[in-house]
Amino acid sequence: DAGITQSPRHKVTETGTPVTLRCHQTENHRYMYWYRQDPGHGLRLIHYSYGVKDTDKGEVSDGYSVSRSKTEDFLLTLESATSSQTSVYFCALGQENYGYTFGSGTRLTVV
Amino acid sequence: ELKVEQNPLFLSMQEGKNYTIYCNYSTTSDRLYWYRQDPGKSLESLFVLLSNGAVKQEGRLMASLDTKARLSTLHITAAVHDLSATYFCAVDMYSGGGADGLTFGKGTHLIIQP
Numbered sequence: 001d002a003g004i005t006q007s008p009r010h011k012v013t014e015t016g017t018p019v020t021l022r023c024h025q026t027e028n029h030r031y032m033y034w035y036r037q038d039p040g041h042g043l044r045l046i047h048y049s050y051g052v053k054d055t056d057k058g059e060v061s062d063g064y065s066v067s068r069s070k071t072e073d074f075l076l077t078l079e080s081a082t083s084s085q086t087s088v089y090f091c092a093l094g095q096e097n098y099g100y101t102f103g104s105g106t107r108l109t110v111v
Numbered sequence: 112e113l114k115v116e117q118n119p120l121f122l123s124m125q126e127g128k129n130y131t132i133y134c135n136y137s138t139t140s141d142r143l144y145w146y147r148q149d150p151g152k153s154l155e156s157l158f159v160l161l162s163n164g165a166v167k168q169e170g171r172l173m174a175s176l177d178t179k180a181r182l183s184t185l186h187i188t189a190a191v192h193d194l195s196a197t198y199f200c201a202v203d204m205y206s207g208g209g210a211d212g213l214t215f216g217k218g219t220h221l222i223i224q225p
Contacts, residue, residue, distance in 0.1 A: 033212050042199060042215035043154075058212060090153065092213075099144055099159040100201075100213060104152075 003027040006091050006103040013110055019078040021106050023091030025071075031094035032074040033058075034066065036087040037105075043090065049074055081110045113138050115202050117216030125224055127189055132219045134183040134200035142203035143183045144213065145174050147196045154199065158185075190223045197221070 005024045013019050023032060031050055035043040035058075045058030047066040055066050063085060065077045078085055091103040114137040124130050134143070142161055146154040158167045160176035160183060167174050171194065173186045183200055197220045201213035 040217060042217040043201075043213075044215070045212045048212045056211075059214075094212070099156055101156070102146075102154040 004091060004093055004101060004103045006089075006106050008106060009104065010107045011109070013081050013108070015082060015110055016080050019081050019108065021076045021089055021091075021108070023074045023076070023103060025074075025093055027093055027101075028071060029093040029095055030071075032068065033092040033094060033100070034064075034074070034076045035090045035092060035102075036060065036085075037090060038087050046076065046089075048094075078108075081108075083110050086110045113140070113202060113204055113214045115200060115214050115216040117198075117200055117219050119219060120217060121220045123222045123224065124187075124190055126191055129189065130187050132185040132187075132198055132200075132221075134185070134216055136181050136183075136202045136214075139178070139181075140202045140204075141176075141178045143176050144201045144203070145183075145185055146199045146201065148199065148218070149196050157198075187221075192223050192225060195221055195223045 003026050007022045033048040034046040037043045044060045046060055046064050047058055049055045049068040067075045086109050089106045092100045094100045116135045118133050144159055145157040147157050148154050158174040163178040165176045171188045176183045197218045199215050199218045201215045204211040
């Protein structure tokens, strides 16, 4: 979507390796989020950020860490990828009273 | 813990028919969103409902919010094939201190057949 870019779009990685997904925005939004989407579960919140260096855990944060060193970038890291982390990951921007805008997603496969 | 339940989870219907998707949630919130997702794609915002009694319409879709009943509905009028998609409702976990993110229902997979 315009103003929010996720990279990479697709990634295959091996179990036990570290992986970092990037979310970049050009909208100067304060709030950014990482979700994962799995069949039968809808989307579940992993971590979110409400400003530079301000982050908090979501519903399914185990095995994930995040960093936000500047407003435009929100990084999601899998320290040691597991097969259970195979999923589609979406970044989102939040704006009070205007809703949330989602990126195009990253399809991650852990083999 | 906020829980959001959608029903039905799967719906097959014929073109021209009307139907309603229901979204119930477990705790007080006055911010509810509806999204559409096509296979392999991202989520597209359909409606943002920010107050009790809010009703919004776009084409053949109409969404409403009853915060007292903790219920939102997405009504489809005279369905057409192009509306085939998965529809999600999501409730804002807004705590007053900021936008804490959305809790999603599991989605309604809608197939509209000629």
